[in-house]
Amino acid sequence: xxxxxAYKSLTELRKDLDAKKISSVELAEYFLARIKKSDLNAFIxxxxxxxxxxxxxxxxxxxxxxxxxxxxxxxxxAKDLFCAAGTRTTAASKILDNYVAPYDSTVIGxxxxxxxxxxxxxxxxxxxxxxxxxxxxxxxxxxxxxxxRMPGGSSSGSAAAVAAGLAPWATATETGGSIRVPASFCxxxxxxxxxxxxxxYGVIAMGSSLDSIGAVAYSVEDLAHIAELTSGRDEKxxxxxRDEVPGYAKNLSADIKGMTIGIPKEYFxxxxxxxxxxxxxxxxxxxxxxxxxxxxVHLPNTKYGSLVYAIVCPSEVSSNLARYDGxxxxxxxxxxxxxxxxxxxxxxxxxxxxxxRRVLTGTYVLSAGYYDAYYKKAQKVRRLIVNEFADTFKNxxxxxxxxxxxxxxxxxxxxxxxxxxxxxxQLNIPGSLAGLPALSVPCGFARPRDGETPSMDGLPVGLxxxxxxxGEQEIFNVGYAYQQATDWHKKHPGSD
Amino acid sequence: xxxxxSSTEYQPVIGFEIHIELATKSKMFSPAPNDPDEKTxxxxxxxxxTAQPGTLPVANKxxxxxxxMVGLALDCTIDEWSKFDRKHYFYPDLPxxxxxxxxxxxxxxxGHLDVIIGGRVKRIGITRAHLEEDAGKNIHPEGxxxxxxxxxxxxxxxxxxxxxxDIESGEEARVFLQELRNIVRYLGASDCDMEKGxxxxxxxxxxxxxxxxxxxxxxxxxxxxxxxxxAEAAINYEIARQTELLKEGKTPRQVTxxxxxxxxxTVEQRSKEEANDYRYFPEPDLPxxxxxxxxxDDLRSHLPELPAAKRGRFKSEYGMDDATVENxxxxxxxxxxxxxxxxxxxxxxxxxxxxxxxQLIKQxxxxxxxxFSAMLNAKLINPREAMVTPENFAELTKLISQGKIxxxxxxxxxxxxxxxxxxxxxxxxxxxxxxxxxxxxxxxAIDKVIAANEKAVADFKxxxxxxxxxxxxQTMKELKGKGNPQIINQLLRKKLPRAV
Numbered sequence: 001x002x003x004x005x006a007y008k009s010l011t012e013l014r015k016d017l018d019a020k021k022i023s024s025v026e027l028a029e030y031f032l033a034r035i036k037k038s039d040l041n042a043f044i045x046x047x048x049x050x051x052x053x054x055x056x057x058x059x060x061x062x063x064x065x066x067x068x069x070x071x072x073x074x075x076x077x078a079k080d081l082f083c084a085a086g087t088r089t090t091a092a093s094k095i096l097d098n099y100v101a102p103y104d105s106t107v108i109g110x111x112x113x114x115x116x117x118x119x120x121x122x123x124x125x126x127x128x129x130x131x132x133x134x135x136x137x138x139x140x141x142x143x144x145x146x147x148x149r150m151p152g153g154s155s156s157g158s159a160a161a162v163a164a165g166l167a168p169w170a171t172a173t174e175t176g177g178s179i180r181v182p183a184s185f186c187x188x189x190x191x192x193x194x195x196x197x198x199x200x201y202g203v204i205a206m207g208s209s210l211d212s213i214g215a216v217a218y219s220v221e222d223l224a225h226i227a228e229l230t231s232g233r234d235e236k237x238x239x240x241x242r243d244e245v246p247g248y249a250k251n252l253s254a255d256i257k258g259m260t261i262g263i264p265k266e267y268f269x270x271x272x273x274x275x276x277x278x279x280x281x282x283x284x285x286x287x288x289x290x291x292x293x294x295x296x297v298h299l300p301n302t303k304y305g306s307l308v309y310a311i312v313c314p315s316e317v318s319s320n321l322a323r324y325d326g327x328x329x330x331x332x333x334x335x336x337x338x339x340x341x342x343x344x345x346x347x348x349x350x351x352x353x354x355x356x357r358r359v360l361t362g363t364y365v366l367s368a369g370y371y372d373a374y375y376k377k378a379q380k381v382r383r384l385i386v387n388e389f390a391d392t393f394k395n396x397x398x399x400x401x402x403x404x405x406x407x408x409x410x411x412x413x414x415x416x417x418x419x420x421x422x423x424x425x426q427l428n429i430p431g432s433l434a435g436l437p438a439l440s441v442p443c444g445f446a447r448p449r450d451g452e453t454p455s456m457d458g459l460p461v462g463l464x465x466x467x468x469x470x471g472e473q474e475i476f477n478v479g480y481a482y483q484q485a486t487d488w489h490k491k492h493p494g495s496d
Numbered sequence: 497x498x499x500x501x502s503s504t505e506y507q508p509v510i511g512f513e514i515h516i517e518l519a520t521k522s523k524m525f526s527p528a529p530n531d532p533d534e535k536t537x538x539x540x541x542x543x544x545x546t547a548q549p550g551t552l553p554v555a556n557k558x559x560x561x562x563x564x565m566v567g568l569a570l571d572c573t574i575d576e577w578s579k580f581d582r583k584h585y586f587y588p589d590l591p592x593x594x595x596x597x598x599x600x601x602x603x604x605x606x607g608h609l610d611v612i613i614g615g616r617v618k619r620i621g622i623t624r625a626h627l628e629e630d631a632g633k634n635i636h637p638e639g640x641x642x643x644x645x646x647x648x649x650x651x652x653x654x655x656x657x658x659x660x661x662d663i664e665s666g667e668e669a670r671v672f673l674q675e676l677r678n679i680v681r682y683l684g685a686s687d688c689d690m691e692k693g694x695x696x697x698x699x700x701x702x703x704x705x706x707x708x709x710x711x712x713x714x715x716x717x718x719x720x721x722x723x724x725x726x727a728e729a730a731i732n733y734e735i736a737r738q739t740e741l742l743k744e745g746k747t748p749r750q751v752t753x754x755x756x757x758x759x760x761x762t763v764e765q766r767s768k769e770e771a772n773d774y775r776y777f778p779e780p781d782l783p784x785x786x787x788x789x790x791x792x793d794d795l796r797s798h799l800p801e802l803p804a805a806k807r808g809r810f811k812s813e814y815g816m817d818d819a820t821v822e823n824x825x826x827x828x829x830x831x832x833x834x835x836x837x838x839x840x841x842x843x844x845x846x847x848x849x850x851x852x853x854x855q856l857i858k859q860x861x862x863x864x865x866x867x868f869s870a871m872l873n874a875k876l877i878n879p880r881e882a883m884v885t886p887e888n889f890a891e892l893t894k895l896i897s898q899g900k901i902x903x904x905x906x907x908x909x910x911x912x913x914x915x916x917x918x919x920x921x922x923x924x925x926x927x928x929x930x931x932x933x934x935x936x937x938x939x940x941a942i943d944k945v946i947a948a949n950e951k952a953v954a955d956f957k958x959x960x961x962x963x964x965x966x967x968x969x970q971t972m973k974e975l976k977g978k979g980n981p982q983i984i985n986q987l988l989r990k991k992l993p994r995a996v
């Protein structure tokens with residue numbers, strides 16, 4: 001039987017490629033074959049020809065003397081919000097079904113410079129509006145641990161693809177939980193960067209003041225490498241930070257003795273599944289065992305997070321979606337008799353329900369007379385949340401808490417449990433509003449509330465580690481220390 | 497055309513919204529080129545201009561600098577911070593579905609511009625000046641069932657200047673607009689070409705009834721004005737129209753009019769039924785703009801001499817009359833060229849004795865405004881594009897005043913310099929245009945002429961004045977047309993004393 005390459009770390013793949021144990025073309029073929037066999041609906045577009053062409057270029061580069069860039073020849077997948085020149089980019093919406101991006105997003109450009117190999121574009125909740133992975137115009141993505149369950153979203157395809165060994169890592173984006181939640185449900189590691197750490201240029205916008213461009217992979221170590229290579233000031237994105245990018249991977253340290261880990265009381269709420277709570281508490285104990293000090297903290301303004309988000313996010317969405325008007329690109333209605341109908345019908349036919357809901361809400365709250373009452377007030381409360389976090393991080397190095405109140409739910413059942421969405425938002429959105437960096441790392445398995453368990457252990461649970469603004473190194477170190485001491489991140493669907 | 501009776505007791509209330517396209521290399525929020533002369537549609541575009549998914553704006557620093565300079569020149573307050581906002585509406589020429597503009601924190605506000613109307617200073621308040629991006633152009637090909645959009649202009653940097661309703665007549669409006677255009681041009685912020693659309697003016701006009709105070713409850717906006725002359729005409733027309741309605745006891749409707757030059761009147765455009773709700777909110781893709789004291793001080797120290805100051809200097813230093821000053825002020829490039837000629841004149845003045853500086857400068861100004869302007873206008877070029885350098889221009893002026901060349905010969909020399917370049921002395925040599933001012937040479941010629949024309953001499957002595965003209969002509973002929981006419985006159989009179 002041929003050697004398996006799925007689930008190898010990026011460092012292992014680098015070594016294999018440098019040692020010519022395998023070629024980039026062989027790796028690409030290997031993963032493309034796995035993608036072809038998969039029935040998870042993780043990809044919207046597979047870039048077979050381009051991937052093989054890129055792999056060939058990478059092999060030539062590797063064959064030439066000199067050091068190879070870290071990601072050279074290593075395949076990856078990109079959430080279908082990332083524009084890549086000449087590649088179809090849909091945002092999982094019919095309104096962009098025929099859209100081929102004419103330019104590279106900054107992140108894709110950086111990965112091209114590395115000679116990384118793009119396997120394809122992964123499925124997501126339409127325009128990233130959702131946390132279940134079910135609202136894609138191209139159908140729901142399935143969770144590789146249990147195909148009757150959701151993978152979490154909106155970076156559903158990226159998380160499912162990596163968890164299923166269809167790609168060694170994938171780009172992902174977050175506005176309010178869209179990396180952490182699917183990473184948690186799919187049992188992999190996810191990094192939501194500090195707002196402004198990674199350029200948003202060329203990534204289809206959802207909420208401009210919230211969007212963070214991150215990744216999912218098998219380990220914090222892999223994520224630290226990716227962070228190092230994708231972060232940094234971008235002259236094309238004025239909201240990127242000017243600070244130099246630290247050597248996140250090189251600086252990784254498993255020594256967390258003396259670090260203080262805050263446990264926000266408000267993040268362990270009623271309604272959380274007992275198994276999930278237990279796994280997260282176990283993980284915190286593990287960190288304590290590694291020498292960290294644990295301290296209970298209070299973030300009372302957390303409860304306003306969802307309300308603020310419910311105003312800020314749709315406001316920005318309604319504005320950001322205005323360009324999809326049927327004039328220059330994307331879906332154009334065939335039923336229009338005049339200009340107004342071009343707009344109305346193109347948008348009515350092209351957008352999904354959630355996009356329409358957010359456009360309506362955003363349009364309403366930004367309307368004359370309502371702006372002060374809603375948007376302006378929400379921004380003030382947002383400032384309070386930012387300040388509360390900043391004050392808290394004067395006393396703790398990182399925060400630890402769950403990502404979600406449950407393990408992955410059954411497909412089509414999210415609506416049955418409104419509390420699920422509400423609590424998930426409470427756990428993820430305050431940090432997003434404050435632009436903080438966070439990780440989701442696998443910390444064990446728990447049985448779902450519905451009792452239907454695919455295996456004796458249950459489904460993956462994610463531990464959330466939140467850091468202060470620009471505190472990527474702190475969360476990476478804590479996550480790395482935890483993964484050095486545990487092997488939850490090495491469990492894969494069907495691997496045991 | 498309908499005529500209206502004029503009125504004195506009704507008081508016009510006029511304010512302007514003025515859009516000026518800034519002369520930046522690239523667009524307001526993208527590196528795509530800004531070129532108002534580009535004729536091929538959709539050439540100056542990129543992924544940002546066409547609002548491709550995922551693109552983000554980056555504010556053009558040069559546009560911000562130019563906007564701040566204009567603000568300072570108009571004595572505006574520039575706050576420590578400013579921000580951009582999104583203004584939403586759907587139109588095919590607006591690619592993002594919103595225009596990035598400035599809502600409640602414009603770059604500059606609360607300024608003013610003083611203009612001279614009928615010898616008196618009138619202060620026009622500047623409410624605000626803010627930055628925004630321009631839209632593209634919708635094109636409706638005749639007889640075809642579709643429209644086209646050209647995004648060349650989309651995203652170009654615009655400065656919108658809003659005035660207080662301080663203007664009271666068409667003339668005031670025209671003078672104000674001219675002075676504003678001069679300021680913006682002298683700052684190098686825009687060429688303010690109304691025909692090209694790099695300056696667009698929209699007056700809001702209403703008329704206050706006698707005895708009324710405060711702003712009238714209606715206003716009429718006039719669009720489609722592409723020259724200051726039309727602005728003046730449109731305003732005067734509206735004032736008369738509205739006054740007439742008010743006198744009849746009616747209130748003019750709040751509408752948008754367009755100026756129709758062919759009819760010589762304003763024509764109502766389709767009135768917008770519903771009030772627009774632009775849903776302004778702060779542009780999240782752009783950080784707040786910060787203006788430090790150092791930055792503004794630096795800009796202030798780099799403000800060029802503005803028209804008002806220049807006007808004063810030309811009058812006091814050069815003793816020029818108002819008309820000459822205005823003509824020299826209103827053509828910035830000619831003005832700068834003229835100033836260079838003056839520096840060259842000063843060089844001569846310092847080197848050679850016996851020159852009259854003020855006279856030389858006046859002569860240079862006249863040459864600039866007459867022959868030079870005419871030649872430039874005929875070729876549709878600017879002074880810098882002409883072959884004649886300020887150095888040679890100044891030298892020719894000097895040669896004329898020294899009597900080394902006649903006025904008519906100077907025109908020939910100037911034309912040659914304009915078309916081919918070259919130094920005036922070399923051209924004079926080449927064309928043999930030296931003027932004979934040497935009294936001995938002229939005297940010899942006169943003597944010859946007197947000897948050969950006894951009858952004419954006798955006639956003149958007998959009182960026939962026209963014979964004198966004949967003798968001057970003969971002397972000039974003897975000198976091959978190069979004699980200095982003043983000296984010929986002078987010497988001939990001396991040689992032929994009239995019998996008294």
